Each structure stands twice: as structure tokens, then as C-alpha cells.
Amino acid sequence: MPAYSPVVETVLEHNRAFVESGAWRDHAAPGRPAKQLAVVACMDTRLTRLLPEALGLENGDAKLIKVAGATIMEPYGEVMRSLLVAVAELGVTDIMVVGHTRCGTCGMEADHMLDELERAGVSRERIERAVAEDPRAGSFLNGFAILEDEVAASVRKIREHPLMPESVRVSGFTIDIETGRLTPVSV
Numbered sequence: 699m700p701a702y703s704p705v706v707e708t709v710l711e712h713n714r715a716f717v718e719s720g721a722w723r724d725h726a727a728p729g730r731p732a733k734q735l736a737v738v739a740c741m742d743t744r745l746t747r748l749l750p751e752a753l754g755l756e757n758g759d760a761k762l763i764k765v766a767g768a769t770i771m772e773p774y775g776e777v778m779r780s781l782l783v784a785v786a787e788l789g790v791t792d793i794m795v796v797g798h799t800r801c802g803t804c805g806m807e808a809d810h811m812l813d814e815l816e817r818a819g820v821s822r823e824r825i826e827r828a829v830a831e832d833p834r835a836g837s838f839l840n841g842f843a844i845l846e847d848e849v850a851a852s853v854r855k856i857r858e859h860p861l862m863p864e865s866v867r868v869s870g871f872t873i874d875i876e877t878g879r880l881t882p883v884s885v
């Protein structure tokens with residue numbers, strides 16, 4: 699058995715109790731999303747429960763894809779892949795992109811992030827080698843400047859994707875990180 703950190707040990711301990719208690723029975727749901735909906739949102743910890751509760755989503759209702767900034771970076775990256783699977787295989791007909799206020803990805807600077815990673819133990823030599831091997835290493839940690847513009851850009855990337863059916867409705871919103879209020883973003 700590997701030695702886990704105290705946090706992971708706590709998780710495992712909770713997991714054993716959860717399974718034994720039978721509480722999982724309350725979460726039974728089909729794999730196909732009942733609301734035929736996929737939501738792209740940020741990984742922010744404040745959204746863990748706020749997002750599904752503010753949107754009225756129960757287990758089984760929607761495909762929830764969470765990445766930093768709710769940003770779709772690559773036309774052939776993991777987020778687009780997940781959305782296309784959701785549409786092609788799982789009956790999704792609606793996609794919502796939901797950015798949030800006070801997002802940590804807003805104003806994020808790649809150079810600063812690389813400095814932080816160096817402080818976390820990645821040598822400058824390794825960083826420079828990574829950038830030399832693939833220039834994206836020096837820029838892909840950049841964030842965005844304006845939340846609404848970023849949501850709109852992600853909506854356009856989904857709508858205009860060559861493999862996305864035109865019948866799929868794609869909309870963009872911001873969510874207030876405190877109140878959970880959704881505000882539409884015009885695209």
C-alpha cells in the first residue's frame with residue numbers, strides 16, 4: 699500500500715463510511731443527461747455545490763465539464779472532445795458556458811505562474827527546456843482579461859467547431875460567485 703497524505707487518508711476514511719452507510723443509493727441516476735444539457739464551468743472550489751444548486755441540477759441531469767476559467771483553449775482539446783462525445787453519444791442538445799465573477803484565471807500571467815512553479819520546486823533549467831521543446835509551455839498559463847469576452851470566445855469556438863452540429867444550442871453566462879445569479883453574455 700502506498701503512503702497517502704493525511705488529506706487523502708481522510709478522504710479514504712470518509713469513503714469507507716459513505717459506502718457502508720448506503721448513502722450512495724440517494725444518488726442513483728442514468729448516464730445519459732436527463733436535461734440533454736452540458737455545462738462548461740470553472741474548477742473554482744466555491745462552485746462545487748453553488749453551481750449545481752444555483753442551476754437546479756441534480757445527479758443525472760447534465761454533463762458538467764470543469765476547467766480553469768471555463769475556457770476552451772484548443773479546438774481538438776479535452777473540453778471540445780467531451781462536448782462532442784456528449785452530443786454524439788449522450789443526447790446533449792444544449793451547451794452552456796458559465797464563467798464566474800472573481801475568477802482566478804482573470805489576469806493570470808504565464809511568467810508569474812512559471813515563477814511560482816519554480817518556487818514549488820521545478821528548476822529554471824526544466825522550465826526553459828519545456829519552453830524550448832514546446833513554446834506553448836511559455837504561454838498557455840496566461841489567463842484572460844475580461845470575463846464576458848472569454849465566455850463569448852468559448853461560445854464561438856463551440857458553435858463554429860467543424861464537427862459541432864448546427865442544431866446544438868450554445869449559450870454563454872456569467873455566474874455571481876456569491877449569489878449564484880446567472881447573467882447572459884451576448885455573443
Ligand SMILES: [Zn+2]
Binds near residue numbers: 740741766768801
Ligand atoms: Zn474560476
